[in-house]
Amino acid sequence: MAPIPKRGVVAVTGAAGFLGGWMVRQLLDKGYRVRACVRQVDDAARTDFLKAMAGYVSGRLTLHAADLDQEGCLDEILRGCHGLAHVAHVSDYTDLDYVRRTCDHIIASVNGSRSIGRVVVTSSVAAVISEMDLQEVVRRPVFYEDRYPDEMNPKRTAERGQGYSMAKLIAERAFATAAEESGAWDAVTCCPGDNVGPIQSGHQKNMGPWQHHIEGMLKGRYEQNGVYRPWMTVDVRDDAACHIGLLESLAVKNGERYIAWSTDARNCEDICRDIGRLLPELNHQATDPVDPFPDRIKAREAEFRSIWAQAELRNDRIRAAAGVTFRPLDDSIRDCVESLIAVAGVGVKTATQMGAAA
Numbered sequence: 001m002a003p004i005p006k007r008g009v010v011a012v013t014g015a016a017g018f019l020g021g022w023m024v025r026q027l028l029d030k031g032y033r034v035r036a037c038v039r040q041v042d043d044a045a046r047t048d049f050l051k052a053m054a055g056y057v058s059g060r061l062t063l064h065a066a067d068l069d070q071e072g073c074l075d076e077i078l079r080g081c082h083g084l085a086h087v088a089h090v091s092d093y094t095d096l097d098y099v100r101r102t103c104d105h106i107i108a109s110v111n112g113s114r115s116i117g118r119v120v121v122t123s124s125v126a127a128v129i130s131e132m133d134l135q136e137v138v139r140r141p142v143f144y145e146d147r148y149p150d151e152m153n154p155k156r157t158a159e160r161g162q163g164y165s166m167a168k169l170i171a172e173r174a175f176a177t178a179a180e181e182s183g184a185w186d187a188v189t190c191c192p193g194d195n196v197g198p199i200q201s202g203h204q205k206n207m208g209p210w211q212h213h214i215e216g217m218l219k220g221r222y223e224q225n226g227v228y229r230p231w232m233t234v235d236v237r238d239d240a241a242c243h244i245g246l247l248e249s250l251a252v253k254n255g256e257r258y259i260a261w262s263t264d265a266r267n268c269e270d271i272c273r274d275i276g277r278l279l280p281e282l283n284h285q286a287t288d289p290v291d292p293f294p295d296r297i298k299a300r301e302a303e304f305r306s307i308w309a310q311a312e313l314r315n316d317r318i319r320a321a322a323g324v325t326f327r328p329l330d331d332s333i334r335d336c337v338e339s340l341i342a343v344a345g346v347g348v349k350t351a352t353q354m355g356a357a358a
Ligand SMILES: NC(=O)c1ccc[n+]([C@@H]2O[C@H](COP(=O)([O-])OP(=O)(O)OC[C@H]3O[C@@H](n4cnc5c(N)ncnc54)[C@H](OP(=O)(O)O)[C@@H]3O)[C@@H](O)[C@H]2O)c1
Pocket: 013, 014, 015, 016, 017, 018, 019, 020, 037, 038, 039, 040, 046, 066, 067, 068, 069, 087, 088, 089, 090, 091, 122, 123, 124, 125, 191, 192, 193, 194, 195, 196, 204, 207, 208, 209, 210
């Protein structure tokens, strides 16, 4: 029922992840105290970048082991917290009963804290746009917060690849209902677009999926991102700012959802070509994506492209609620590429190498 207070205490699940790591950094920059929840505190490859933050040295940032598969794992951690950013993935998006159980025990920890006033739940634009039948995009092309995938489509099942978007909707609703019943806290959902931007730790290059695609582009081989759709992006730093804005906002209400994306959309082969345009110094050799789908799907690519071209992406609500200004995708691509090279040591396939190989 309350935004987080200045210099208050915020717990972040998934804190070693791409988005969670930026949330931790920005919360510290804004003066908050942060309890970073990771599965293994002593996994140096995943947590050293957190321990290198100045707030860790002073004690404003603390690291805590929490495997969300374990009931009660957040009980102690949440005691005394003002807010929770539940950013983490869960272990399995195909078992929706497991997803429900995970929500239930996190909610029990929030209720047990007796201190949390607001939870931001990280959902996804998948919970807005992931359709079994693409004609739904033609019928309802405006992508905004009140749009949901066609949940009545009988083909919409975890077995047919919709587990992720179904799980996200289960979580959105479970937290909103529990908050309403509690009356002591509120739950707001953030639905991020495709996160692009700098990694802070080498292990994050393998996560993503978007930075991992860019890693492939740099190295000269990458796959089309699923059955064709354009990237609909948000810079990971702006996504973190949206989450924090929702924790702080006086305007938001329990059960609301906010889409975090810049409204920039781009084809993946264009993103590959952008690397050379934005960083000519790299002499990068652009390649076309590999399409791993069967011929009958490949044959429909032009149709898919024309359908997605009709989509209208909106971000009016998050800009009003969180006051975030989104940076252009070009900046996110440039910073992602530079971080993949500098932080993760990713090699670049250059035009010179290609010439030598020919
Ligand atoms: N990246 C995107 O483009 C995008 C777009 C829309 C929505 N999202 C959502 O944003 C959130 C963060 O995404 P991300 O890209 O930052 O992912 P990420 O880099 O893979 O990080 C996710 C984190 O989740 C943690 N995690 C996974 N299973 C867990 C479990 N059973 N218990 C505790 N922690 C667990 C992992 O923790 P450890 O490292 O400690 O093992 C990992 O660091 C996710 O909820 C995702 O669905 C992401």
